[in-house]
Amino acid sequence: MIFVQWVQLSARANKPQIDGAVHLRMSLMLPGQAIAGGPGSHVMGCPFVVSVIEGRKLARKDLASPSDPYIKLHIASSQSTTEPDKRHLFHKKSRGPTGQELRTKASLNTTTPFWNETFQLISADPMSDHLSVLCFDKDDAKKDNFIGEALVPLAGLAQGTV
Numbered sequence: 001m002i003f004v005q006w007v008q009l010s011a012r013a014n015k016p017q018i019d020g021a022v023h024l025r026m027s028l029m030l031p032g033q034a035i036a037g038g039p040g041s042h043v044m045g046c047p048f049v050v051s052v053i054e055g056r057k058l059a060r061k062d063l064a065s066p067s068d069p070y071i072k073l074h075i076a077s078s079q080s081t082t083e084p085d086k087r088h089l090f091h092k093k094s095r096g097p098t099g100q101e102l103r104t105k106a107s108l109n110t111t112t113p114f115w116n117e118t119f120q121l122i123s124a125d126p127m128s129d130h131l132s133v134l135c136f137d138k139d140d141a142k143k144d145n146f147i148g149e150a151l152v153p154l155a156g157l158a159q160g161t162v
Contacts, residue, residue: 002027003157009135009148011059019148020058020111022071022133025051026157029120046126048157051118052104052133058111061137061145066109068138069147073102075123076132076151106138126154 006021029047052071060067102121107113123129131154135147 007133007150007152009150011146011148020055020135022055022135022150023053024133025053028157045122045124047120047122049118049120050131052115054112054114055135056112058135059147060111061147067111067147068106068108069113069135070106070138071104071115072134072136073119073121074132074134075121076130077125077128123154126157129154
């Protein structure tokens with residue numbers, strides 16, 4: 001089963017301001033499907049595929065020119081804290097089954113990028129993990145600027161209800 005959806009990016013977890021949206025296509029890998037590591041690769045957890053298709057209305061972070069946006073994907077797991085209404089998201093390594101970085105190429109000078117890039121990820125616990133979609137503006141002169149983040153619960157993908 002394939003799920004296609006637009007996810008809204010927000011610069012801060014509890015703020016209503018929307019800083020654009022990213023179009024994703026996600027699917028669970030079927031038993032027996034090849035993992036990026038090739039035949040015989042041993043996978044612990046639930047493998048799935050994410051395609052980052054495009055972005056729209058992404059926030060501009062450069063004053064002098066349009067953004068050069070790219071996306072990083074992470075598996076994020078939640079843990080409770082001493083404050084009951086808060087949780088921290090801990091990002092695991094942003095690497096795929098063969099160690100590749102899970103990041104799109106930067107699209108130059110646009111707030112409506114088209115990436116159409118596909119990645120394989122593995123979730124140790126799809127019922128509680130989230131897919132973290134982080135958007136940045138590439139900047140060669142200094143640190144890349146954060147545009148926004150979206151969290152997609154993997155439980156819906158695992159249960160077929162995304």
